[in-house]
Amino acid sequence: MDIIFIDALRASTLIGIYPREKAMPQTIEISLQIGTSTASAGASDDIGDTIDYATVAERLRSELAARHFNLLERLAEYVATLLLEDFGATWVRVSIAKLGMMSGVQRVGVVIERGAAS
Numbered sequence: 001m002d003i004i005f006i007d008a009l010r011a012s013t014l015i016g017i018y019p020r021e022k023a024m025p026q027t028i029e030i031s032l033q034i035g036t037s038t039a040s041a042g043a044s045d046d047i048g049d050t051i052d053y054a055t056v057a058e059r060l061r062s063e064l065a066a067r068h069f070n071l072l073e074r075l076a077e078y079v080a081t082l083l084l085e086d087f088g089a090t091w092v093r094v095s096i097a098k099l100g101m102m103s104g105v106q107r108v109g110v111v112i113e114r115g116a117a118s
């Protein structure tokens with residue numbers, strides 16, 4: 001299995017369990033490892049034969065701008081499902097972090113893996 005990755009993509013979304021988090025968008029940081037075969041694109045040199053990371057980033061930003069989730073766990077599931085079902089990934093690792101949420105802590109977050117690594 002090959003991997004296409006996006007590291008530390010920043011996106012704005014409503015995320016959290018507290019009223020202020022439901023009212024005020026916050027910036028989250030998303031890192032993705034997207035399992036897929038890159039062999040076809042490696043041979044053809046054609047963007048149509050692979051998962052376009054620019055399209056993934058744009059889609060995520062627009063989806064997240066329009067949604068609210070209570071938990072990072074739910075948001076991570078949403079992102080993983082989107083990559084598996086809409087982009088045809090076979091396996092994904094999704095890391096999502098909130099920045100500066102707690103005093104003395106730089107980042108908090110979740111990492112999930114879904115699909116089948118081959």
Ligand SMILES: Nc1nc2c(c(=O)[nH]1)N=C([C@H](O)[C@@H](O)CO)CN2
Nearest residue numbers: 015016017018021070071072073101
């Ligand atoms: N495991 C989790 N713990 C917490 C979450 C979460 O999404 N997953 N969220 C919060 C609050 O929304 C937090 O961001 C406020 O500091 C607390 N714990």
